[in-house]
Structure formats: C-alpha cells, structure tokens
Amino acid sequence: MSNVKDKKKAIFRVTLKLIAKQGFHNTPMSQIAKLSGTSAGIIYHYFENKEDLIHSLHYEVKTGMAQELISKDDPQLHIVKRFKLLYMALLDYFINNPDLVEFMLQYENSPYEKKTMWKEDSNIVKLFNLINIAVKDKLIKPLPIEIISVFTATPLVALAKLHNKGIIELTDEMKVTAVESCWNAIKL
Amino acid sequence: MSNVKDKKKAIFRVTLKLIAKQGFHNTPMSQIAKLSGTSAGIIYHYFENKEDLIHSLHYEVKTGMAQELISKDDPQLHIVKRFKLLYMALLDYFINNPDLVEFMLQYENSPYEKKTMWKEDSNIVKLFNLINIAVKDKLIKPLPIEIISVFTATPLVALAKLHNKGIIELTDEMKVTAVESCWNAIKL
DNA sequence: TACATTAGAATGAACGTTCAATCTAATGCA
C-alpha cells in the first residue's frame, strides 16, 4: 500500500492543510505525523527538519501550479487570448485550492522564504517566456517579469483569497472583469 | 524621560523591526524587552499577551499609514489626480518603511489576522469614501472596496517589497508607470 | 541472521507568562 511516494504525498497534503489553517508555528510535527497516519520520527527520514519540509512543500506546490497552468495553455490562440485564458485558469486554480493559497501566501511573506531556483526547462520558466514574447511584440509594458507578476498574479491570489474567505463572492462576470483588470494594468 | 507613551512606542518600534526581520515566532518576548531597554514582565502591563501586542501594533501601523496618506491628499484637485497622487504617496511610504511592509504582509497573511474594526471617523474610512465617490461618478468600476484595493494597494505593497529587497530597482519613471497601471486596472 | 523501517517514548532547549519584591513619584497631611 504505502510506498515512499505515497507517504511523502500524505505528509505534504496534511502539512499544507494544517499550515493553511493554523499557521507554521502552530502546527507541531507530531500533529502532522498523526494526521498523516505515520509517526513523528519517520518525517525525519524524508526531510532534514521542519524547515526543509516546508521548503520542499512550497516547491511542490509551485511546480504543481505551473503544470496545471501549462496544461490549460493553447499556443494556437492569439497571445492576448492566451494571457487572459491563463489568468482565468490561475484564478480558478486559486479558488479551487484555498488551502494552497493560504500556505503560499504565508510562506512567501515569511522571512524564511528561500529564493527557489527553477530548472531551466521547468513549466514556470515556460510561463516566463510567454511574458518575454509579449514584451518583444510590444503588447505589454517593458517591465521585468517580477513587476508584471505583481500586477497580475499578486492581485489574482489576493482576489481568490477574499472569495475563499467569504469576504466577497466572485461571480463569473466579476472574474472576467478581474482578468480584464490584470490585462489593462500591463498592456501597452 | 520615559513616560508610558514613550515606553509603548519603544516596544512597538522594536517589535516591528524584529518581526520584520525574524518573523513572529522567532521573536521572543525577552528579545523585545531587551532591545526596548525594558524587562520582559513590563510588556504584560501594557498588553494582555504576545498576540495582543501584535494586534495592537498592526492597528497602530494601519492608522499611522492612513494618517500619512490623508496628509498628502488635496481635495482641490480633480479626483483622478487625487487618486494617482495618493497611490504615489502610498508607494513612497512603503519604500520609506520597509520593516512596516514586512510586518504588515506577515500579519495580514497569517491565520491570526483579526478583521479590525475602524472607527467611523477614522482616516481609513475617509479613504474608503473617496473610492465610493469615484464609483458614483462612474470613474472607476463598480466593485466593492476590497476588490479595488486588491488591484491597487496590494500590487503597490508587493512592488515596494521587491524594491526594498533589492530584487528590482524602481526608478521614478517606473513608479509613475506603476501608478498608471493601478489606475488602468480600476478605471471604467 | 542482518538490515531497513517504523512507532512512540524520551530529551532538552526555548519561550510565553506569572509574580513577589522593589522602585518612583505623586498626593495627602501636619
């Protein structure tokens, strides 16, 4: 039943959920172990320590996200369409994975954030390239990728979070408006 | 020399800086006490406990920010100008107060965030009203304040953070572009 | 038997919080 892959996945899944709900420093390793159906000690076979577990989980989450996005991309479409489709996919992904959003935001705003290095052929890098193309085509403002992201991905996460927490309720119409807003922020 | 107000201020100042640098759970009360030039126990005269200290500090930070902003507002100007001026002021404020940005982001993305209630006449509320006016005047999209904020304040904090951490260097020109981007995201 | 895997108890350090004792300064009073 439980090979290594499964056990690691279980630990990841539980850690994500617990940290989303309780925060990093309120989720003891013992609780992670118990809810993963394993023991405290075993986690240290798979991960060096708690921090390593968190960093690994974040990497997992990020690559998973990029994979999901890439799967929705359609290179046939006009590049503007592609952007909007991807932003909508991103928004939907955040709405469908509330715990992931909470975890990601906590991690990326904590002082422990490691600047993770992406493998050259990773899906993340593919997405970056799309932005570079749009810049070259003079479709969007010639700004570094980090800034483009600040005006697109960042608001979309924040928006999904509002929705997930029930502070607002996003209608389909509002989602379209939101994607438009992102595009308007960066288009030339 | 040190009346109550001063001591509380000292505790706030030190807490802000330490949490910005080390994070909530890596900032022991003892360290806060030491660097505030006081003792561990005294903090518990001013605050119920560590959480209360954090919540109070966040309230302080938020009201301070709103006050700074309001002081830059010029009701004489056209409302579009007013918006852009305020966004620029906000961006500058974040750039000039990097620790504040770190603290705010950590707090607001932690599961401990309390939905703080603002006094009806607070500066925060005044700023909200400006948005409501712009909506009525059909200058910006008719979206709830929270969403407007997601497309303006949120990217600006994130942008300032990138700059403060040295990941990008914001030129004056880029700052203007950024403010434009915010406006483009919400304008009708 | 030898080795890997696992469970869960044990360890020890870190930390939030408490509290009895002391200090400070303002007020009352002669």
Added chain:
DNA sequence: TGCATTAGATTGAACGTTCATTCTAATGTA
C-alpha cells in the same frame, strides 16, 4: 516644608508547557 501613604511602574527569576528532534526497541523483510 518635611514626612507618610499610596498607586502604579518595573524588574528578573522561576514555572510550566510546548515542541522539534533523537533514541530505543519492536517489527518487517531478505
């Protein structure tokens, strides 16, 4: 003015708990 009283501020050691990590012994496996 000079002394007494009081309330609040302050200290720092001590306490009890939590928790990451390690250890030990039991179990599975070849």
